[in-house]
Amino acid sequence: MAGLELKNIQKSYGSVEVIKGVSLSIDDGEFVVFVGPSGCGKSTLLRMIAGLEDITGGELFIGNKLCNAVEPRDRSIAMVFQSYALYPHMTVYDNVGFGLKLARTPKDVRDQKIRNAAKILKMEHLLDRKPGQLSGGQRQRVAIGRAIVRQPEVFLFDEPLSNLDAALRVDMRMEISKLHQTLSATMIYVTHDQVEAMTLADKIVVLDGGVVQQVGSPIDLYQRPTNLFVAGFIGSPKMNFVEVVVEAVNEDNIMVGSKDVARLGVPATVAGVKVGDTLTLGIRPHDLSPATNGAVVGRVSLVERLGNETIVNIELASGIPWLAVLDGDQALRVGESIALAADPAKAILFDRTGQALLAPIA
Amino acid sequence: MKRSRASIIGGSAAIAATFVVFVIPFLFIILMAFKDRQQSALRDFSWPTGFHLWDNVFEVVRTRNWMMITAFVNSSIITVASVTLLIVFAAMVGFVLARRKTRFNGLIEFLILAGLMIPPAVVPTIWLLQGLKLFGTLHGMILIQVAYNLPFSIILYRAFIATIPRELDEAAVIDGARPFDVFFRVVLPLLWPVTVTNIVVQSVGIFNDFTNPLYYLPGNQNATVQLTLYNFQSQFSTAYNLLFTNILLITIPPLIVFMFFNRQIVAGMTAGAVKG
Amino acid sequence: MTAVAAPALPKRRSLYPGWFYAPAAAVYSVLFLAPTLASLYFSLTRWTLFDATFIGFDNFAQFFREPFLVQGLVNTVIYAVVTSGLKVVVGMLLALMLTSEIIARGYLRSVIFFPVLVSTVGVGITFTVLMHPTQGMINQTLAFLGMAGPGWLVDPRLALFSVALVDVWKGVGLATVIYIAGLVAIPRDYYEAARIDGATKLQNFFYVTLPLSRPATATVITLSFIGGLRTFDLIWAMTKGGPGFASDTIASVIYKQYQAGFYGLSTAGNVVLFILIAVLVVPLTMFLNRKQGHE
Numbered sequence: 001m002a003g004l005e006l007k008n009i010q011k012s013y014g015s016v017e018v019i020k021g022v023s024l025s026i027d028d029g030e031f032v033v034f035v036g037p038s039g040c041g042k043s044t045l046l047r048m049i050a051g052l053e054d055i056t057g058g059e060l061f062i063g064n065k066l067c068n069a070v071e072p073r074d075r076s077i078a079m080v081f082q083s084y085a086l087y088p089h090m091t092v093y094d095n096v097g098f099g100l101k102l103a104r105t106p107k108d109v110r111d112q113k114i115r116n117a118a119k120i121l122k123m124e125h126l127l128d129r130k131p132g133q134l135s136g137g138q139r140q141r142v143a144i145g146r147a148i149v150r151q152p153e154v155f156l157f158d159e160p161l162s163n164l165d166a167a168l169r170v171d172m173r174m175e176i177s178k179l180h181q182t183l184s185a186t187m188i189y190v191t192h193d194q195v196e197a198m199t200l201a202d203k204i205v206v207l208d209g210g211v212v213q214q215v216g217s218p219i220d221l222y223q224r225p226t227n228l229f230v231a232g233f234i235g236s237p238k239m240n241f242v243e244v245v246v247e248a249v250n251e252d253n254i255m256v257g258s259k260d261v262a263r264l265g266v267p268a269t270v271a272g273v274k275v276g277d278t279l280t281l282g283i284r285p286h287d288l289s290p291a292t293n294g295a296v297v298g299r300v301s302l303v304e305r306l307g308n309e310t311i312v313n314i315e316l317a318s319g320i321p322w323l324a325v326l327d328g329d330q331a332l333r334v335g336e337s338i339a340l341a342a343d344p345a346k347a348i349l350f351d352r353t354g355q356a357l358l359a360p361i362a
Numbered sequence: 363m364k365r366s367r368a369s370i371i372g373g374s375a376a377i378a379a380t381f382v383v384f385v386i387p388f389l390f391i392i393l394m395a396f397k398d399r400q401q402s403a404l405r406d407f408s409w410p411t412g413f414h415l416w417d418n419v420f421e422v423v424r425t426r427n428w429m430m431i432t433a434f435v436n437s438s439i440i441t442v443a444s445v446t447l448l449i450v451f452a453a454m455v456g457f458v459l460a461r462r463k464t465r466f467n468g469l470i471e472f473l474i475l476a477g478l479m480i481p482p483a484v485v486p487t488i489w490l491l492q493g494l495k496l497f498g499t500l501h502g503m504i505l506i507q508v509a510y511n512l513p514f515s516i517i518l519y520r521a522f523i524a525t526i527p528r529e530l531d532e533a534a535v536i537d538g539a540r541p542f543d544v545f546f547r548v549v550l551p552l553l554w555p556v557t558v559t560n561i562v563v564q565s566v567g568i569f570n571d572f573t574n575p576l577y578y579l580p581g582n583q584n585a586t587v588q589l590t591l592y593n594f595q596s597q598f599s600t601a602y603n604l605l606f607t608n609i610l611l612i613t614i615p616p617l618i619v620f621m622f623f624n625r626q627i628v629a630g631m632t633a634g635a636v637k638g
Numbered sequence: 639m640t641a642v643a644a645p646a647l648p649k650r651r652s653l654y655p656g657w658f659y660a661p662a663a664a665v666y667s668v669l670f671l672a673p674t675l676a677s678l679y680f681s682l683t684r685w686t687l688f689d690a691t692f693i694g695f696d697n698f699a700q701f702f703r704e705p706f707l708v709q710g711l712v713n714t715v716i717y718a719v720v721t722s723g724l725k726v727v728v729g730m731l732l733a734l735m736l737t738s739e740i741i742a743r744g745y746l747r748s749v750i751f752f753p754v755l756v757s758t759v760g761v762g763i764t765f766t767v768l769m770h771p772t773q774g775m776i777n778q779t780l781a782f783l784g785m786a787g788p789g790w791l792v793d794p795r796l797a798l799f800s801v802a803l804v805d806v807w808k809g810v811g812l813a814t815v816i817y818i819a820g821l822v823a824i825p826r827d828y829y830e831a832a833r834i835d836g837a838t839k840l841q842n843f844f845y846v847t848l849p850l851s852r853p854a855t856a857t858v859i860t861l862s863f864i865g866g867l868r869t870f871d872l873i874w875a876m877t878k879g880g881p882g883f884a885s886d887t888i889a890s891v892i893y894k895q896y897q898a899g900f901y902g903l904s905t906a907g908n909v910v911l912f913i914l915i916a917v918l919v920v921p922l923t924m925f926l927n928r929k930q931g932h933e
Contacts, residue, residue: 051535072536073539085532405774406773454658454661473671485677485685509670512662512665572757609764624751
């Protein structure tokens with residue numbers, strides 16, 4: 001089986017640089033998700049791994065083999081496309097078997113492999129149909145079947161669920177997760193949906209502007225984002241941010257405050273931080289709770305009561321909108337003022353350049 | 363929805379007018395083909411006095427040593443061969459032209475438009491064909507038809523290929539297809555609707571072509587169907603019954619195509635025209 | 639593709655190989671482009687197919703001096719203008735009729751379109767018979783109605799226009815289907831908005847239909863104008879350029895000079911036609927498409 005090694009991979013179209021030197025190791029059998037906003041280069045990176053785009057600079061190793069100039073068919077990869085890209089003129093059976101046919105696999109072996117893949121994906125009853133006669137979810141299965149049947153060492157998924165409706169997306173997400181466990185192959189998955197990234201990945205690669213922002217396990221990215229971009233991108237609803245001023249620098253925490261937030265001692269790396277510096281404070285909506293003498297004070301501007309939790313839009317004193325997700329049903333009225341306590345241990349401070357001042361792990 | 367009285371009156375008037383203008387000339391051809399030589403010489407719109415169609419057909423086919431048969435065979439060979447080549451060549455060009463953007467695309471598009479507009483230079487072409495030993499040969503004629511009709515076919519194909527998602531090509535590449543397989547096994551089958559359009563539009567055009575065989579394919583053994591029309595026209599006595607039987611015979615193939623592929627022809631001619 | 643010195647990283651082959659152009663390019667350049675370029679030279683020669691004597695612009699001078707050649711030139715332009723003008727007007731009217739709530743639309747469309755597919759020579763011969771001054775059906779019918787029919791193809795002032803009329807008869811079906819495609823593509827919203835604004839049927843036509851079917855008009859004009867300038871088979875089938883040279887066009891002149899063995903002159907005719915098309919059609923399409931781009 002095969003892992004991957006990307007060494008300073010670059011891609012430019014003329015003078016426009018879209019991938020600006022990405023280095024990454026992916027272990028054999030790992031499920032890696034590339035996530036980022038549209039235009040961040042995640043799909044381009046995937047397509048370079050697939051061999052659909054030329055690599056402008058750097059080196060790509062798949063299973064210790066330098067693959068920059070290797071044709072896609074010789075990279076032992078398979079890919080599932082966003083639009084599924086099923087051949088409309090072939091039956092499901094022929095769609096799944098096309099790659100084997102091209103590789104001149106004997107007919108009986110081919111038949112057995114196709115039926116096996118169909119069994120894994122529970123689509124034996126669809127084999128004689130044409131793609132036009134299938135639902136979105138069924139097409140998705142066929143696309144995955146076409147990948148499985150080639151027994152690749154690396155699976156590549158390009159936003160495979162984005163054309164499905166919400167309910168189906170959850171189902172297929174679990175299917176893909178199961179598939180990964182069954183096949184234990186390396187999988188690289190591109191999405192702009194951070195929920196998909198959090199639920200599927202062993203390792204998330206956050207990309208923005210053609211640069212890797214952070215690589216880590218989902219929970220690591222959630223709890224210890226290294227910069228403002230990752231903090232804002234990972235987690236739903238989004239993390240709240242506000243500018244604060246340093247009031248005191250202690251041994252292992254920084255006391256900050258502002259018009260919006262009363263004194264809060266946030267655990268952080270204190271080196272280089274002086275009293276009077278402006279920092280950005282980030283607190284996740286789930287880490288706020290109602291408290292009469294809470295540090296964060298604002299006015300309720302919108303209440304969404306979901307029963308098990310209540311999502312409150314608050315306007316802070318300086319006018320910045322924040323979001324709080326409160327446990328249970330909270331009968332709040334629009335316009336009333338509210339005080340919220342924040343757990344300082346879960347708050348994060350960012351310096352002027354957007355880097356997180358994370359406290360060292362205890 | 364109930365039709366208004368105005369639409370029925372207007373429709374009836376339109377039917378009557380188009381009948382006079384468009385249908386009567388065809389009825390005239392048919393009636394003439396049923397007449398004997400004497401009656402046809404009157405050239406009037408009258409009912410045939412006797413049934414002479416089969417006699418006329420036989421006479422037309424037999425004339426000048428069964429030239430009609432030779433002509434139909436020649437025209438069929440030219441049509442089938444040149445349309446086949448056109449389909450393959452034009453689809454290949456349309457595919458690469460639609461998919462691959464290079465600085466030559468502008469030049470290629472210019473050449474395509476030039477091919478649609480510029481009248482072929484007749485005598486230099488004859489001179490060249492003679493040099494290539496292709497003058498007056500069927501394969502020379504076939505290649506000429508390919509060259510002259512390529513631009514239109516390419517335009518039809520390119521417009522259609524632009525609607526086929528690129529991801530399909532890429533899926534095929536991932537499946538291990540070489541460029542040749544991508545085109546012939548994935549893309550070309552998907553072009554079937556526009557291929558049908560191309561086949562019918564180009565075969566009608568090539569089958570009906572008079573000018574190019576006149577120039578490039580002289581000689582009785584090389585006659586094409588359009589040239590057979592001159593068998594029965596002479597300055598002294600034209601055999602009108604045979605002349606119109608001949609016209610009727612060569613109108614049958616386009617009529618059959620029209621009956622079966624009406625929609626594709628109209629779609630193809632309008633699409634190609636609007637794009638061009 | 640020839641072998642080039644391999645760069646540091648070998649380039650992978652393109653998915654869209656350049657050699658796909660090769661078969662088409664070969665046929666097209668040898669049989670179309672090369673003769674076209676060669677015509678530029680041979681039009682300046684006295685040419686017997688075996689040897690060519692360079693005579694400068696003599697052939698062209700002759701083209702603009704000999705009255706019958708000049709007439710061919712003028713006729714060509716008249717023919718193109720008349721046929722394309724009529725096809726625009728008649729095609730538009732027929733398309734309006736066929737997109738309205740009229741009965742027997744399928745029949746009408748088929749009947750109007752079918753002549754497009756019929757042999758031009760066959761049509762030409764048929765109409766030559768129908769247009770015979772004394773024994774043709776058209777004039778016999780007119781005589782029956784008490785009118786004296788004109789000498790369609792024998793009157794020198796009329797012959798060219800008679801052929802043009804048959805050209806319209808044969809080709810208007812294509813103009814009509816192009817217009818139909820253009821008309822059905824106009825969103826109904828515009829008509830509804832115009833109706834709310836209180837537009838009459840006539841205003842509807844002039845302010846909605848006509849401007850929005852402009853692409854179709856551009857296509858019909860360009861197509862039939864080029865066709866008209868190049869026309870040969872219909873004229874050859876009906877009048878052979880006669881009576882005299884009354885209905886000669888450049889294309890028929892090219893053929894006549896070729897038959898007579900004046901290959902250089904014939905080729906000069908080709909070049910003249912080529913230049914005429916370039917001079918008239920390129921500005922025409924640019925004009926038609928510029929207006930279009932404004933909307």
